[in-house]
Amino acid sequence: MLLIFGEGLDTLRECDEELSQAFMIGASDSLGYHGWAWTLNSDLLSFMQTQNQIVYFIRQAPVPITPENFEATVHFGTVRGSYIPALLRLLNGVFAPQIFRNTTWPESIRNHFASHLHRFLACLTDTRYKLEGRTVLYVPTEAVNMKPEAVVKDKELVQRLETSMIHWTRQIKEVLSAQETVETGENLGPLEEIEFWHNRCMDLSGISKQLVKPGVKHIESILSLAKSSYLVPFMKLAQQIQDGSRQAQSNLTFLSILKEPYQELAFMRPKDISSKLPRLISLIRIIWVNSPHYNTRERLTALFRKVCVCRGWDRGL
Secondary structure, rough: EEEEOOOOOHHHHHHHHOOOOOOOOOHHHHOOHHHOOEEHHHHHHHHHOOOOOOEEEEEEEOOOOOOHHHHHHEEEEEEOOOOOHHHHHHHHHHHHHHHHOOOOOOOHHHHHHHHHHHHHHHHHHHHHHOOOOOOOOOOHHHHHHHHHHOOOOOOOHHHHHHHHHHHHHHHHHHHHHHHHHHHHHOOOOHHHHHHHHHHHHHHHHHHHHHHOOOOHHHHHHHHHHOOOOOOHHHHHHHHHHHHHHHHHHHHHHHHHHHHHHHHHHHHHHHHHHHHHHHHHHHHHHHHHHHHOOOHHHHHHHHHHHHHHOOOOOHHHO
16 A cells, blocks of 8 residues: 655545545644645556655555554655655665665575565666766675675675676677767767767766776676686776777867867858868867877768768758
């Protein structure tokens, strides 16, 4: 049974015939809410108005609620802001540590549940930060305080760490393939390409910093000691990330000198362009001579071609 506690539930009151038991628990000033708590069916949740914060109550057993059995019978908490970050904070901060420290469950049930929880947290972490255009690796904390020699004796735990490394490998492959997709595109203008290298520099540098954090290195040492077959492919991709980060930073540095002249070209009339070309060609030559990654024939040819894609020319300016 799910109880939603909050304001702005007038729309739900219009559906009174759809609600099973209207008033379940009264509002209290100490919780900062005034209103009613309603028993909701899942198909009615869409009627709720947007709330910045909600307090939820879940009755764990169909028994009367009294002041004496409230804490044992009702699970409750708050959710603030966007639901995905709130769920991730709740799982990482409250439930996951308790589950991984639990030693009372049967070993088979604990291993099975922990394995699925790690998978869910990895996917949830990936989804949460993709909303911001970032790639963040989920690092399990289950073995963080254990020595590698002790961890390798627990085959189930080693397999869970391998699952996390497989997910990291998949994330890194997606990031690396994104560069190939953009670089082969012919419709990007020069300013869009500069923006791409800026975003890529931020993403790759963020991943590079994560790859050298103690949690990731600790898992690497465990899987190295366990002779995991997933370690070598991951290490190769991690090296590509490091190399790609340096390349992205270098490309952004050199391409940034073209941002101002490209912005001018985007809003110039065709008859005025010729006066700006000598400076533009001179800057491209600087890139050709000095850039360690953007000095190939293909890249320079594409750079000149992208001049024709500057915004504004197709509007007849």
